[in-house]
Amino acid sequence: xxxxxxxxxxxxxxxxxxxxxxxxxxxxxxxxxxxxxxxxxxxxxxxxxxxxxxxxxxxxxxxxxxxxxxxxxxxxxxxxxxxxxxxxxxxxxxxxxxxxxxxxxxxxxxxxxxxxxxxxxxxxxxxxxxxxxxxxxxxxxxxxxxxxxxxxxxxxxxxxxxxxxxxxxxxxxxxxxxxxxxxxxxxxxxxxxxxxxxxxxxxxxxxxxxxxxxxxxxxxxxxxxxxxxxxxxxxxxxxxxxxxxxxxxxxxxxxxxxxxxxxxxxxxxxxxxxxxxxxxxxxxxxxxxxxxxxxxxxxxxxxxxxxxxxxxxxxxxxxxxxxxxxxxxxxxxxxxxxxxxxxxxxxxxxxxxxxxxxxxxxxxxxxxxxxxxxxxxxxxxxxxxxxxxxxxxxxxxxxxxxxxxxxxxxxxxxxxxxxxxxx
Amino acid sequence: xxxxxxxxxxxxxxxxxxxxxxxxxxxxxxxxxxxxxxxxxxxxxxxxxxxxxxxxxxxxxxxxxxxxxxxxxxxxxxxxxxxxxxxxxxxxxxxxxxxxxxxxxxxxxxxxxxxxxxxxxxxxxxxxxxxxxxxxxxxxxxxxxxxxxxxxxxxxxxxxxxxxxxxxxxxxxxxxxxxxxxxxxxxxxxxxxxxxxxxxxxxxxxxxxxxxxxxxxxxxxxxxxxxxxxxxxxxxxxxxxxxxxxxxxxxxxxxxxxxxxxxxxxxxxxxxxxxxxxxxxxxxxxxxxxxxxxxxxxxxxxxxxxxxxxxxxxxxxxxxxxxxxxxxxxxxxxxxxxxxxxxxxxxxxxxxxxxxxxxxxxxxxxxxxxxxxxxxxxxxxxxxxxxxxxxxxxxxxxxxxxxxxxxxxxxxxxxxxxxxxxxxxxxxxxxxxxxxxxxxxxxxxxxxxxxxxxxxxxxxxxxxxxxxxxxxxxxxxxxxxxxxxxxxxxxxxxxxxxxxxxxx
Numbered sequence: 001x002x003x004x005x006x007x008x009x010x011x012x013x014x015x016x017x018x019x020x021x022x023x024x025x026x027x028x029x030x031x032x033x034x035x036x037x038x039x040x041x042x043x044x045x046x047x048x049x050x051x052x053x054x055x056x057x058x059x060x061x062x063x064x065x066x067x068x069x070x071x072x073x074x075x076x077x078x079x080x081x082x083x084x085x086x087x088x089x090x091x092x093x094x095x096x097x098x099x100x101x102x103x104x105x106x107x108x109x110x111x112x113x114x115x116x117x118x119x120x121x122x123x124x125x126x127x128x129x130x131x132x133x134x135x136x137x138x139x140x141x142x143x144x145x146x147x148x149x150x151x152x153x154x155x156x157x158x159x160x161x162x163x164x165x166x167x168x169x170x171x172x173x174x175x176x177x178x179x180x181x182x183x184x185x186x187x188x189x190x191x192x193x194x195x196x197x198x199x200x201x202x203x204x205x206x207x208x209x210x211x212x213x214x215x216x217x218x219x220x221x222x223x224x225x226x227x228x229x230x231x232x233x234x235x236x237x238x239x240x241x242x243x244x245x246x247x248x249x250x251x252x253x254x255x256x257x258x259x260x261x262x263x264x265x266x267x268x269x270x271x272x273x274x275x276x277x278x279x280x281x282x283x284x285x286x287x288x289x290x291x292x293x294x295x296x297x298x299x300x301x302x303x304x305x306x307x308x309x310x311x312x313x314x315x316x317x318x319x320x321x322x323x324x325x326x327x328x329x330x331x332x333x334x335x336x337x338x339x340x341x342x343x344x345x346x347x348x349x350x351x352x353x354x355x356x357x358x359x360x361x362x363x364x365x366x367x368x369x370x371x372x373x374x375x376x377x378x379x380x381x382x383x384x385x386x387x388x389x390x391x392x393x394x395x396x397x398x399x400x401x402x403x404x405x406x407x408x409x410x411x412x413x414x415x416x417x418x419x420x421x422x423x
Numbered sequence: 424x425x426x427x428x429x430x431x432x433x434x435x436x437x438x439x440x441x442x443x444x445x446x447x448x449x450x451x452x453x454x455x456x457x458x459x460x461x462x463x464x465x466x467x468x469x470x471x472x473x474x475x476x477x478x479x480x481x482x483x484x485x486x487x488x489x490x491x492x493x494x495x496x497x498x499x500x501x502x503x504x505x506x507x508x509x510x511x512x513x514x515x516x517x518x519x520x521x522x523x524x525x526x527x528x529x530x531x532x533x534x535x536x537x538x539x540x541x542x543x544x545x546x547x548x549x550x551x552x553x554x555x556x557x558x559x560x561x562x563x564x565x566x567x568x569x570x571x572x573x574x575x576x577x578x579x580x581x582x583x584x585x586x587x588x589x590x591x592x593x594x595x596x597x598x599x600x601x602x603x604x605x606x607x608x609x610x611x612x613x614x615x616x617x618x619x620x621x622x623x624x625x626x627x628x629x630x631x632x633x634x635x636x637x638x639x640x641x642x643x644x645x646x647x648x649x650x651x652x653x654x655x656x657x658x659x660x661x662x663x664x665x666x667x668x669x670x671x672x673x674x675x676x677x678x679x680x681x682x683x684x685x686x687x688x689x690x691x692x693x694x695x696x697x698x699x700x701x702x703x704x705x706x707x708x709x710x711x712x713x714x715x716x717x718x719x720x721x722x723x724x725x726x727x728x729x730x731x732x733x734x735x736x737x738x739x740x741x742x743x744x745x746x747x748x749x750x751x752x753x754x755x756x757x758x759x760x761x762x763x764x765x766x767x768x769x770x771x772x773x774x775x776x777x778x779x780x781x782x783x784x785x786x787x788x789x790x791x792x793x794x795x796x797x798x799x800x801x802x803x804x805x806x807x808x809x810x811x812x813x814x815x816x817x818x819x820x821x822x823x824x825x826x827x828x829x830x831x832x833x834x835x836x837x838x839x840x841x842x843x844x845x846x847x848x849x850x851x852x853x854x855x856x857x858x859x860x861x862x863x864x865x866x867x868x869x870x871x872x873x874x875x876x877x878x879x880x881x882x883x884x885x886x887x888x889x890x891x892x893x894x895x896x897x898x899x900x901x902x903x904x905x906x907x908x909x910x911x912x913x914x915x916x917x918x919x920x921x922x923x924x925x926x927x
Contacts, residue, residue, distance in 0.1 A: 077484075077527070080641070119616065122641070138641060139612030164608035164638065180608040180634050207633060225637060226655075249658035250498045251513035261517075263659055279660035280517055294515060296916035304522075304660060321525045342485040369484065371526040388484045388527040 053353070057402040059328030059336055061349045061361050062382065062393035067368040069389040073107030074098050079385035080138070083124040084378035090133055091390055092121025092374075097135065097145070100390075110150075117143045117152040123167040123178075123210075134175055136165035142177050142186075153186070159193020160184045167266075171213040171220055171234060178208035183222055196232075202241040203227045204262075210307070214269035221267035221274065228259045229267045229276050242276070242285065252280070255292035259283055270310035273330075277308035282318055284330065293318075293327065299335045299352025300325035301370070309375050314401060317382065319372035324384060329401045340366040367391040464587030465843045468861045475844065478854040484527030490858050493521040494914070495874040499654075499672050502905025505679065505711045516913045518875040521857065522662035528643050528850030539594035540586040540842060542835070543614035543623035544573050545635060546650070547601040561727050561752055562601065562627050564780070565827050569650050570597065571820050572831030573624050579815070580839045587843055596620055600631045607631035608638050615642035621842055622647065622852055624835050627827070629653030629699040636664045645841075645853040649834035650827045652776070652799065653703050657877040665856055667834040667863075667870050667878040668826075671750075671775065674797035675707035676904075677882050677897065678773055681795070682746060683715050684903045686771075690720055692744030694735055694759060696751030697724035704750040704775055720744060725759075727752065732759050733766065740768055748773040757786035764790050771795070776826060779885055779892060791887045798883045799826060800867040801894040812866040833865030 069077050075096025083090045091098040097116055098109040110116045118140020125134045133145040141154030141163045155163050160177060167178035175186040182197035197206045205226030212221050220232040228243035244262045246253035252260045261280040268275045274285045281294045281303040295303050301323035310316040318325035324338040333354045340347040347366025351359040368389030376383050380395030467475070477488040498518050503510075547566035577593045585592035596618045600607035607626070614620045615638065623639065626632040627650040639646040640661045647665045648656060654672040657664065682688045691712055695701035701724065712719050721742040723735035736759070739747060747763065747770050749756045756778040763772070774783075774796045784791050802809070812832060816824040824832070837856070845851035857876060862869035870878045884900060885892040897904070 120612075120642075139609055139616070139638075162608065164612065164634070166637075166641075180637065205630075205633070207637065209637070225659075226633065246508070246513075248507045249655055250517050251507065252515040252517070253508055253511065253513045255514040260515075281515070292514075294916070321523070340485065342483075342487075369527060 053332045053402065054404070055358055056404045057332065057334075058351060058359065058405060059326075059334050059402050060395070060398050060400075061336055061351065062338070062395060063349065063361060063363060064394040064396065065363065065365045065367060066392045066394070067345070067365065067389050068100065068107065068392070069368065073109060074390065075109040075111055077388045079373055079387065079390055080120065080122045081124045081136075081374045082376050082383045082385040082390065083126055083133075084376045084381075084383050085126050085131075089376075089378070089383055089390075089392075090124045090126065091385065092124050092135065095119045097121055110145075115150045117141070117150055117154075122165060125168050125170045125175075127170045134168045134170060136168040136177060137163070138166070139164050141165060142168060142175065159186070159195060161195045161197070166209050167211040167223075169211040169213045169220065172218075176211045176213070176220055178211040178222060178224075180207055182206045183208045183211065201232075202230065202239050204243070209264065210266040212266070212268050216271075217269065219269065221269055223264040223267040223276065225263050225265075227264075228262050229264055229274070231274075242274075252292065255294070256290050258290050260292045265305060266307045266309075268308055268310040268316065270316075271313035273310065273313035275308055275310040275316040277305040277318060279304050281305070282308060282316075284316070284327075286313065291330075295320075295325075297355045298325075298327075298333075299337055299350060299355055299357065300327075301337045301339065306373050307375065309377065311377055312400065317375045317377075319375055319384075321371050323370045324367055324372050324375070332402055334402055338363075338367050340368065340370050367393075463844045464584065465840055467844060470860050471844075471855070474855065474858045474860065478529070478845065478851050478858070481529040481851075484530040486529075487523065487525050488854060488858065492523065493872075493874045495519050496909040496911070497907055498875075500676070500879075500907060501672075502676065502680075503908045504905040505676060505707070505714050506908075507710070507714075509714075512912060515916070516910065517660070518658060518873075519910070519913045520916075521874040522660060522876060524643075524662045524850060524853055524857075526643065526850065529848060529854070531848060531850070533847040537586075537589060537591055537847065539592050540589070540847065541594050541596050541618055541620040542573075542577065542838060542842075543611070543618065543620035543625075543644075544570060544595050544597045545600045545607060545610060545614070545623055545625040545631075546570055547599065547627055547631075548597070549599040549601070551599070551601055564782070565627055565650065565777070565825075566601075566625075568825050568828040569625060569627065569831040571816070571822075572649070572824065572828035572833075573835040575812075575816055575819055575828075576832045576835035576839060578819070580836075588846065593839060593842075600626060600635065601628060608634045611635045611638040611644075612642065615639075615644045620644065621847060621849060622838050624649055624831065624838060626651050629656060629703055632656050633659070636661050639663045644849050645838070645856065647834040647838050647856070649831040653699065654707065655703055657875050662857065662876070663853055665834075665872065665876045665878075667837065667865075667867075667880075668830045669799035669878060669880045669882045671704040671797075672707045673880075673882045674776060674799065675705070675711060677884060677902070678708055678748065678795075678797050679711035679715065680897070680902045680904050681884060681900065682748070682773060683712060683717055684905075685900065686746075688746045688771075689717055690743060690745045691717070691773075692739040692742060692747050692770075693719050693722040694732070694739065694747060694749050694751075695722065695724055696727050696755065698727060700777075701750045705748065708748060708750075725751070725755070727755065729755070730758065732762050735759075736763055736766055736768060740766065744770060746771040746773060749778065750775045751777070753778050753780035753783035754786060757783045757791070760787050760790050760794065776885075780825065784887070784890075784892075792890075794887045796885045796892075798885045798894060799880065800829065801881075801883045801896070802826070802829065803894045804868065806866070806868075808864070809866045829867050833863070833867050833870065836865065837863050837870070 076093035078094035081092035089100040096111040100107050118137040120138035121135050122138045123136030135143040144151040161184045162179035162181035164180040169176045173188045177184045185194040207225035209225045210223040218234045222230040231240040245258040260283050261278040264278050266277045283292045302320040304321040305318050307319040314330040316327045326336040328334045328336045335352040337350045347363045349361045368391045369386035371387035374385030380398035382393040384391040477490050547562040577595045581592045598610040622645040624647045632651040652671045654670045709719050772794045776798050778796050841852045841855045845855045862871040873879050883894045
C-alpha cells in the first residue's frame with residue numbers, strides 16, 4: 001500500500017498549470033512545481049481512507065455538453081424539472097411542458113392553451129408500466145399526460161391534499177405527490193387517495209418538498225421542509241424519520257451526526273445509500289454512518305442545493321445555485337464541479353479531492369446556467385435543468401468511481417484543445 | 424494623477440463615513456427617508472450608488488452583482504450563555520453570510536406597458552377555519568391593521584406621483600392567507616403568476632408564512648414580511664425573503680435578561696397557545712432559562728379561544744412558579760391573567776408583544792397593571808416621522824395604528840422605494856433591498872438587515888403603568904446582558920473576495 005505522504009505529493013500541482021497544460025505536460029510541470037512553496041495538504045479528517053489514491057486517479061469528467069433553450073423549441077427557459085426515458089426527455093418549465101425526442105432531436109411543447117392544466121411544472125415522473133407521464137404542477141395539482149390527453153387532479157376533484165405540488169413519484173401502482181400541506185398517494189387501481197400529514201405520519205411540519213421511490217428496497221423517501229427526511233416502507237406501511245439531531249436551525253453542531261438541517265429539499269436512494277439535500281449543504285447515509293457535505297471543505301459549488309439525485313451509493317449530483325456539484329466517488333472523497341462562464345458559453349470542470357483542487361478542465365461549451373434546479377440520468381448521459389435552459393452531458397466513455405489514467409483521456413484533451421483554439 | 428484620484432476617493436469616502444457616523448450617533452436628524460441625489464424620483468444615499476451601478480447594469484442572465492456580501496459576527500445578537508450546546512463550537516454556523524441570488528432573473532426585460540405597479544398583500548383578513556393556525560382563525564384583527572398600514576403606504580406613494588418612471592400608480596392586490604389546507608401557497612402563486620405582482624408584503628402566522636416563502640423562492644418574487652415574529656421564518660436561507668419586524672428570538676432574549684438577570688426570578692412557568700406562534704415563540708425563553716440554570720418547571724399549552732384555563736393554571740400554581748410568561752393572542756392572555764388573579768395567583772405576568780393589543784387591556788382591566796410585555800419597537804418614541812404617520816393613519820382609518828400597522832407601513836414604503844430604484848424587475852428589487860447598506864429610517868425606527876435579511880431593530884419592554892403602556896429600552900431599565908461574542912470561526916467558509924464583515 002502506498003504511503004499517505006507519497007500519495008499526497010502529486011496533489012500539489014498548481015491549478016494554473018493544470019488549466020493550461022496537457023496530461024503529459026501537467027505531470028512534468030507538477031514535478032517542478034513541488035519545489036515551490038505550496039501549502040501542505042490538509043490532514044485526513046473526514047470520510048474514508050484515500051490510501052493508494054493519487055492525482056492520476058480521476059473520476060469521469062463530462063466535457064461534452066449541449067444546451068437547449070427557447071430558441072431550440074423549449075416553451076420557457078426557466079426549467080423546474082427534467083426526466084429522461086429511453087425514447088425521450090421530458091422537461092418541466094415555469095411555463096409549459098416539453099418533450100425532446102432523443103432520436104430526432106425534435107422538441108414538442110405544450111402550454112395551457114394546448115390543454116396543459118397549469119403552466120408551472122415542478123416535477124415529472126414516468127410510469128414504467130404504461131408510459132404515462134405524471135406532472136407535479138406548482139399551484140395546479142397533478143396531471144397525467146397519456147395518449148395526448150391531460151387528466152387533471154386537484155384539491156376540488158380528487159383527494160390531493162394541496163395544489164402546490166413540489167414532487168411526484170410513481171411507486172408500483174401508486175402516484176405520490178409531495179405538496180405544501182402533506183403528501184398524497186393515489187392508487188391507480190382502486191382510485192383511492194391517501195393523505196399523509198402530521199396526523200398519521202411523523203411529520204413535525206407538513207411542508208413536503210420532494211418525493212422519490214427506490215424500487216430496489218420498495219421504499220418512498222420524502223424530503224420535508226421542517227421535518228427532515230421520511231422513509232416509507234411500502235410493504236409494511238411503516239414510517240421512519242431522519243431529522244437533524246441538534247434540532248437547532250442556526251447551527252450544525254456536528255457534521256456527521258445525521259441530517260445536517262431539518263429543512264430538506266430532496267432525498268434520493270441508490271445502492272443502499274440515502275442522499276439528502278438542503279439549502280445548507282447535503283448529506284449521505286449508508287444505514288450506519290452519516291456524512292455531511294459542505295462547499296468549503298469539498299470543492300462543491302455551493303451549500304444552497306435545490307435538488308439532488310443519486311446515481312449510486314458512491315455518486316450523486318447536486319443542483320446548487322452556483323453550478324453542478326458531483327460527489328464523483330464517495331470512498332475517495334472526490335468531487336467534480338461544473339461551471340458556466342458569465343461571458344461566454346464555455347466553462348470549466350474542477351476536480352477536487354478532500355477539498356483540494358486537483359484539476360481544472362476547460363469546457364468549450366459548458367452547462368446552460370449555473371443556477372441548477374433539476375437533474376436526471378440517462379444511461380451514461382446526464383440531463384440538467386437550469387434556470388436558463390436544459391443541458392445534456394454526453395457521457396461517452398463514462399466510468400464509475402476513479403481510474404488511474406496513464407494518458408490524457410481523449411475527451412479531456414479535446415476539450416482543452418478546443419478551449420485553447422477558441423482563445 | 425493617481426495620487427489625486429486616491430486623495431479625492433479618500434475625501435469622498437471620509438465625508439460619507441463622517442456623515443453616516445453622525446447620523447447613527449444622532450448628531451444630525453435623519454433625512455426623510457434617505458438623503459442624497461437621485462435620478463429615480465426618490466432619495467437615494469450616496470453609499471447606494473455602487474450598489475445601483477452593479478445591479479442595474481446587469482442585462483444578461485449570467486452575470487450577478489459583484490458586491491460585498493454582508494458577514495455577521497453573531498447570529499441573532501445571541502449572548503454567549505444563551506447559545507445552544509453550551510460552549511461547544513458548532514461545525515457550521517448558518518445565516519452568517521448574506522444570501523445571494525445567482526439566477527437569471529435580472530435579465531428579464533421590463534414589460535412594455537403597465538397600467539399599475541402591483542404589490543401583493545398576503546395576510547389573515549377574513550375569518551376562516553385553518554388547520555395551519557390550529558383551528559378557527561384568530562389573527563384577523565392583526566391582519567386588518569397590517570393591511571391598513573400597507574394601504575396607507577401605497578396611498579402616500581400614489582399621492583407623490585406613483586411609480587415615477589412610468590407615471591402610473593401603485594396597486595395593492597390583497598389576498599387572504601389563512602384558508603384551509605395551506606391556502607396561502609395557492610394565493611401567493613396566484614399573486615406571482617396571475618396577478619404578476621412585483622413583490623409581496625405581509626403574512627403573520629408562522630405556518631402560512633413558511634408555505635408562502637417556499638413559493639416566493641420558486642416563483643422568484645421578493646417578499647417583505649412585516650408581521651411574523653416566528654424566529655424560524657428567516658432561518659430558511661431564502662434569498663427572496665426579508666423581514667422588518669424584530670422576531671420572538673430577540674424579544675425572548677430581552678425577557679430572559681429582564682426576568683432572570685434583572686429581577687432574579689428562579690422559577691418561571693409558561694402558558695402558551697397550542698399553535699405554531701406559541702410553540703416557536705417561547706422557544707428561546709424556555710431554552711434561555713435552562714441555559715442560565717433556571718429551567719422552566721412547567722410549560723402548559725392551551726387551545727386558542729379556550730375560556731377556562733383553570734387546569735393549566737392550577738398546574739402552574741402547584742409547580743410553585745414565581746412568575747408566569749404567556750405567549751399567545753391578547754384576548755387569551757387577558758383571560759388567563761384574570762383567571763390567575765381569581766385563583767389567587769399573584770405572580771408577575773410577562774407576555775409577548777401581541778398582548779399589547781387593545782383587547783388585552785380592555786379584558787384584563789386593572790389586572791393589567793404591572794404586566795410586562797416584549798415589544799419589537801417603541802411607539803412612544805418622539806419622532807416627527809412617527810407622529811406624521813400616526814396622524815395620517817388615524818385620519819384615514821379612524822383608529823390608532825398598532826405594531827403591525829406601523830411595520831406594514833415601513834415594509835411597504837421600503838418596498839416601494841426599492842421598486843422606484845430598481846425598476847420593474849423582481850430580481851433587481853430584491854437586490855437593492857438585500858444590498859442596502861444604510862439603515863432604513865421608518866416610523867418604527869431604524870431597520871438594518873442582517874446577513875439573513877432579517878431586520879436588526881432594537882426591542883423594548885412595555886410595562887403597564889397607570890392604565891397605559893410605557894416603553895423602556897434595555898438601557899433605561901439597566902437590564903444586564905450576557906456577552907455577545909464576535910465569531911470569526913466561520914470566515915474560512917466564506918469566499919473572501921465578496922465579503923464584508925459587519926459588527927454584531
